[in-house]
Amino acid sequence: MYDYLIVGSGLFGSIFAYEAGKKGYKCLVVEKRDHIGGNIYTKEVEGIQVHEYGAHIFHTSNKEVWEYIRQFAEFNRYTNSPIAYYKGEIYNMPFNMNTFNKMWGVVTPGQAQEKIAEQIEKFGVEEPKNLEEQAINLVGKDIYEKLVKGYTEKQWGRRATELPPEIIKRLPVRLTYDNNYFNDCYQGIPVGGYTQIIEKMLDKTEVRLNTDYLEEKEQLDKISRKVVYTGPIDAFYEYKYGELEYRSVRFETEVLDEENHQGNAVVNYTEYEVPYTRIIEHKHFEFGTQPKTVVSKEYSAPWKRGDEPYYPVNNERNNLLYEKYAREAAEEEKVIFGGRLGRYKYYDMHHIVAEALKCAEENL
The missing domain is CATH 3.40.50.720 (NAD(P)-binding Rossmann-like Domain)
Incomplete structure (x- = not known):
């Protein structure tokens, strides 16, 4: 026993x-x-x-x-400092002063706040009915369209206009030049x-x-x-009461005969047309100097019985x-x-x- x-x-x-x-x-x-x-x-x-x-x-x-x-x-x-790739442009994540400088050419926190407020006033709605409207109300149209829309739609497998606003209750906006993703x-x-x-x-x-x-x-x-x-x-x-929903993830991992493929451990691909959500280059987690590198493309996928459940859909x-x-x-x-x-x-x-x-x- x-x-x-x-x-x-x-x-x-x-x-x-x-x-x-x-x-x-x-x-x-x-x-x-x-x-x-x-x-x-x-x-x-x-x-x-x-x-x-x-x-x-x-x-x-x-x-x-x-x-x-x-x-x-x-x-x-x-330190987790992911970057976002959008149609050949590179942006820092989460949204910080480096992001805003690249997006609009602003230099000070005050200028960034003004630009975001201006876009919210122009494109925002009083009562957001879906994720798209909620996100624009938080960070404006430019950031939403380049860095939120495509990634989120790939992640959830649905268009942003079909997703509830609660999914993005808040988006982190940091008015510093700190690229550290976590506050811990x-x-x-x-x-x-x-x-x-x-x-x-x-x-x-x-x-x-x-x-x-x-x-x-x-x-x-x-x-x-x-x-x-x-x-x-x-x-x-x-499943006596029915199936709970999950999102699953599929990985394509390959060894590349090069020392450094993307220069960062995590690169998010935020345009919808790129089928994967991100590429992970594993050696950068431990500052590796090996002659080869290993990369994984990550694809968000719907879940069905037999698949690995990753994310609860709460x-x-x-x-x-x-x-x-x-x-x-x-x-x-x-x-x-x-x-x-x-x-x-x-x-x-x-x-x-x-x-x-x-x-x-x-x-x-």
Whole structure:
């Protein structure tokens, strides 16, 4: 018998297993994929740590979370400073004084504010009824059309005029020349990739790969006193109330025989006509100087059963549906639901660390 059966070897499940192990509990981790680590899994290619499931930059303002994750790896000083490519033009993200200078030639924060206010007055509407109107009301027409419209439509698979205004409640407008995307105190990438972190967390825990819990549920439940489930909550309940919606992501990764392909780790492609949303050049996460480089084109895609669910679509319909599953989950005596899929909520890595530690504290 195991004290805890942990479904999924991503960050949430691995932290719970590590904390349970420290307290003497016997755990079994089952993982559907052929590797541990969930979406933060990294693999070495040509001496470069490749983020197999998209760019993962650890950032937090929670000192306790930062100190906790750093016990498993040394972190470098990487700062997320993505750039946007639009029809041969390059802009800094998020929108800051470098963006506004390139867009309009303005130099001071006052000039930038005037230009944005002028565009909002000219093109804005009193009561935005869709994402397009909401975005123009926040940043004006130029920034919306070049840096928001195409990217957002690719991300969601629908035209901006068909998307609700709530999706873009606010757009960050920084009146400084700071290209740092995050406002957090702590930020970096683990030197040598993320997989080592999960390996250390699961070092003393039994792990079974290529094991689909839902297909072997009856047998696995018999050998465990409690279950920590980090898979999709609707799948756990066999979609009895209906399917929750997700967006998925598809990657095209290739090794290039060149030292430096795009000069930055992340380049967003904001025009609709370019089918991918961004290109990641992995070596720049660790300031690599290898003779070759590895790049991944990222395509946003609709989700269907059998695909990897990445982003919950937290609109009104899905949130109401999730509440039905959540009410049932709250009644479970043996099962704990956690993680992005188990709680149908978008979490960054630092949120997951905090949530997993809280869960461990409440249940161990």
